[in-house]
Amino acid sequence: MARFCLQLNAGIGRNLAMAFAADTGERKNSRKIERVELPEKVRNSRVLILGGTGRVGGSTALALSKFCPDLRIIVGGRNRDKGAAMVTKLGNSAEFSEVDINDSKSLQETLKDVDLVIHTAGPFQQAEKCTVLEAAIRNQTAYLDVCDDTSYAWRAKSYMNQALDANVPAITTGGIYPGVSNVMAAELVRAAKTESKAELERLRFYYYTAGSGGAGPTILSTSFLLLGEEVVAYNKGEKIKLKPYSGMLNIDFGQGIGKQDCFLLNLPEVRSIHEVLGVPTVSARFGTAPFFWNWGMAAMTYLLPAETLRDRSKVQQLVQLFDPLVRAVDGVIGEKVSMRVDLDCSDGKTRIGIFSHKRLSESVGISTAAFALAILEGSTQPGVWFPEEPEGIAIEARETLLSRAAQGTINFIMNKAPWMVETDPKEIGFGIYS
């Protein structure tokens, strides 16, 4: 029988001690989302999802409508037909609003009477302005984005004073990764600090997504732009720059995913975790499947000049050329996703967290919806915050956020030693499954 067990370790703090383990094989009901009872005054909030006709926005809209059927969801986008199709999936209280995020007048109009805007209308890479955040602040509307670009995220942060003055709570990088992974990192750091006086030494993010993870050609091509960016990492407090898609490590993502090769990438959570949580050594690696996609990406960094990889239209042409092959491979390989966060401390202890789901396109929406719920529940202070900041997601709200985001996962564990999560626990006789 499918089982979901919550282990509470009495030796460490209540929130820190959570260790979820979900049984993979027979878990048939992974799509079921448990309803959330929002406080009365926000139960019927109007939530605008920009990019709501896309993969992340559509999935977020669906997840939110399942978490809280009483929310009034507005799907924002440029395409009426796609909007109408999305609205039919969301039930009676949903509507479509035609809006272009680069047209400040239409944005302003759409934001009227909206309580929370969720910005998923990427790409964020190379976007010159934070138009949606600006409009949200002007309208005093709470804000969440799923940005995955370092420059954009820090630009969003620079609106701190305006958001404070307008009393607007805002979170940037609040998706799955970055997003849930930042909260996992924050919780590991908190566990380490609570359990011992040891110094924090190193935090490493490892991500795995099979195939394109369901990304369309535009977003896929912007992901390739990362291959043209030097990787920023931190070593003993010093900022270092490394070659993209280098530094391969073979990482065990535990049950359901197994061991996967991961490579360095420039991701926003590296800098924010270093600066916010004060971890001296931080890096992020990413890997995909099948293995030849990793080879292809590594080859691109060697064969193509960085300027070409940073040129959106050139990369888009390249991706479009390979798109039929990408789709064919996606059909076979699926879209499993996994995040592993490792924290090393000076007492020699390593604590890890793992979050794995069979479908990125589903999990990213559930994760983003979990952030949206936290904002609606009042867990976010006015200002612009990263997920790991206590003003972004209050410390006491992190456990709830993680358990909501983890709905449907095939494996979710926190604050474990690495040997406890090896791919096949039966081999080492560790009884996390009863």
Ligand SMILES: NC(=O)c1ccc[n+]([C@@H]2O[C@H](COP(=O)([O-])OP(=O)(O)OC[C@H]3O[C@@H](n4cnc5c(N)ncnc54)[C@H](OP(=O)(O)O)[C@@H]3O)[C@@H](O)[C@H]2O)c1
């Ligand atoms: N943080 C995370 O965990 C995470 C994970 C995955 C992806 N992401 C990011 O999320 C973003 C969305 O990814 P996706 O896969 O959902 O992309 P997608 O399927 O292409 O969706 C993008 C949506 O944005 C809309 N859009 C684009 N430009 C717009 C504009 N100017 N005005 C209004 N709507 C606009 C598009 O609608 P129309 O073109 O029809 O108007 C589309 O519905 C990307 O930037 C991606 O990098 C973040």
